[in-house]
Amino acid sequence: MDAGQLAVQAEAVHKAFYDKQTRITQQALKAVDLQIPGGSLTALVGPDGAGKTTLLRLMAGLMQANSGVLEVLGIDVGRDPQAVQDRISYMPQRFGLYEDLSVQENLDLYADLHGIPKARRDERYRRLLHMTDLARFTDRAAGKLSGGMKQKLGLACTLVRSPDLLLLDEPTVGVDPLSRRELWQIIQQLIAEEQLSVIVSTAYLDEAGLCDRVYVLHEGELLAQGTPTELRRHADQRCFIAVPAAGQNALQLQARLIDADQLIVDAVPHGGAVRFVTQPDLAQIQLSELLRGASVRAAEPQLEDGFMVLLRARLGAVHVEVDALQQELKQEQPPSGRAASGGSEVVIEVRDLVRTFGDFTAVASTSFDVRRGEIFGLLGPNGAGKTTTFRMLCGLLPSTSGFLQVAGVNLRTARASARRRIGYVSQKFALYGNLTVRENLRFFGGAYGLHGKQLKSRIASVLEQFDLQGQEHTRSGELPGGFKQRLAMAAGLIHEPEILFLDEPTSGADPLARRAFWRRITALAESGTTIIITTHFMEEAEYCDRILIQDAGKRLAMGTPQQVREQVQPVREAGQPILSMEETFIGIVERSRNGQHDGRGALA
Template structure:
């Protein structure tokens, strides 16, 4: 070996020592009966030591595949992958001994207590007994679970379960921590607490963390970010580096009085020059490489656009849109900008009527709730709650984990009887005619409640039959919803083989097949990337414009901006009810992010005390 070769080899080894994860030319191909699918293509990346690094990308980008390769749970098709200077392919067990992995569905044992779960994972990881007490004490204090060690895991709130999962993952003090969307389905307060814990662990133990997340505000807290799409790295750098990709392209427009923010968003997204648009801080934030004064909708409405400082999500969306445009061009598909089958569809069909205004205050009341109470034994889950929802309104039901919103939601759907109070849905008293009320309701559960072994067409036929449709009417509605939700070409695909975005579309189609007056959506965008959420909300905007009443629960507080009104519950009590603008005015926080407003309302309701 020449001196130059030795110097080069030494430099490469030094680079390897700088990164806790090193991938070079990494490729992963899955073989199936319909051919092969490339999950990762020639991936080159270095994850730095001693810091938190984010991996972001749309559904199906390859994020989970990469993490499973890093864990040694599967082998790469080609390329080189090292973790903590160990070759993963040759030494998977040694790699697994130095890292901890918290997948999306971390396996807590719900019939064991908090402490018993930690003991179990300590034994599984071979943590010596003499080290456990000190480690447990540290983790319990950090996660604020010390007062709950005797509580069964199944009786914890969602936020507490996530913190227990993290504590179990960290019982052995790993060198590397892998987190695959750790805060999906967790409220903003619990998410912030989880991130404080992570940042403290990195500082105290020099822990290296790689986190996959659908929340761009979480990725913005990381030191470095990798953007993945279709198995390729589109860009990497600090959050500021990626934000700067959208510099000079970000603006805000405020809709005229009487127009919902989601309606202005929808109209902006119809403009060819607009790359992205999303309701935020009382207006619509949008990105365009053109001049905003040239946008037709702004000229028609006489609106001015205020320049904004770019954020990470702006750069992320521009990267995705540009990549999809390149792929469409290389495939010879002109004018196609939205992602292909693995992601979300292009904009949905135009609404049957103009969506130019927010919910009509004179519209009939579809849901009437008066003094609603639900008790489980001595525990009061919902305490004397009252509100109305009008036809065509998009109404948000929000709150921290364990707040009582799911219980309220299930009572509204007729899935759970109330203890007391009055509850009318679509003109029907749910206490006396629950079955009749359900005929007017469509319901999309958080996990979509599809039959995985049935095809798309078979699922639609089953749900249509369950709602009383048959013959020509059923065939007509199946054809209509398949067209509306872009399911043609997938009718013979089994539901459990569909990507996440397609499962969401199928669940929506099944819930709407009988043309209900009211649609209930239980965290329908949980774990779905920003690109998919934009397309989903365009569908909701068009449904509301046609007169469908929408009730939605969500942990993405930015989605409260899409609602005509929303309510926030905590410990079963209603804390606030109103439109986004009304609630901002009440708090005097017109320009704050909805996450901050949510946290302020909950903390004020709790009297400044922290408790689960």
């Protein structure tokens, strides 16, 4: 497509959805104006419920705007959606792979659906299979692929024909850093070689930083637009890194800063220090009181910093209430959290844990322990065995051999007893979509043995803790992603478990939602709740007290984030930047693999 032509032009586009049951009209897009040039890579970013998916579906001709004009490739998509669909490809968040069919059979099916002549298929397949590194797996069932390889197969099926415009709705959600990097290499290669126009929605601001232009949406309105460099400038001269004074804790400093939301825009842990963004009128004396002796240096703004500045300017202070949560937990539990005991009590003990599926070893002789009040991260590429390990720890899957004790209960002999003392939030939204928020909480509370006044009290408490008031009568399936995640957390904590298991709980969540989530998690840990978490946002490993990195079922590294980082960066010379956790993770996994390709796309 000619770069001088517009891929998409929107003028005052408005879209609303009416719920017949609640008789409420939800405004999804409000008078959106934008112009996206052809031959470009464009990102749509914004909090949950911002309207990103709705805008992509309008572009794809899958729904019609209530008003306004939307032209795609010079065609009025409202008047002639089929003409647009003949020239574009669209990959939704949940792409419809047929898991019982092989990789090749899925490609053939989508080629048939798109009417691709058989004479053109062989060359297209060869190219797509080479780009996605799936040529070795054409006979493997799609359901037996790892998450990252499923996404690559979904992209290949989307591209069986050569479109003029590719629409991607969060294509890397739930994908590990290695696979995420490979997917973006494929996208960039397509743009360079086929002059393809690509519009992608993403929760990863580092991905948006790779794009030519970024559009920031909020509550259906276009909040800002520009190049990544232009958007970063919103945080100019407001970004700093604070190194805690001797005897101080970086996570406590980060919590203190992010709680001061009238003064601080954002704060995240960063290599044993804290990276933060200030409000524009912050006085030096106010900052000194917050830092309590921590040393400070200026930092270059990143796209995520600019994004957070824009959102805070729009929303004002967004405070996460944690005091009531901490106080309630302290009343219910003895003072055995990190502050009281130093986290010395072992609540999970794993020795020589093995799990096999037929001839396939998913977890190979893994050993570790987790202490009370600790945040323990299980990390690894898709198919590494971490989800299998996770399910064994929860009592959802028996081990093949080895010793596994959780909350003082041996899981090989008394899994049901242990499950009453743990909470679990699954990777995929596992609540009942046709039940309301309150009905889900009542059901899960009852399943955990809560009844009467106790159940009523706990429902009221978690509704407040997770900012779900006003949503009690909303069907959970209709909630935005961020609200679904909060509801899942509320259901997992309604019975006040000693140990909380979180399987990729922030997958697809925007930075604002992730900050609120982690503030609640650190508060829970400070109050004595033990947290076991898997995540593909590697920067979230910085919140963990210790992390375990697995690949192919084997333990590659374990320790504090800094101890694990030192395996890749043992010595950091003056002026050398601290290695990010994503760079650390990739370095450890690639070093272990030694460049070998042995078919680890199989699902653990």
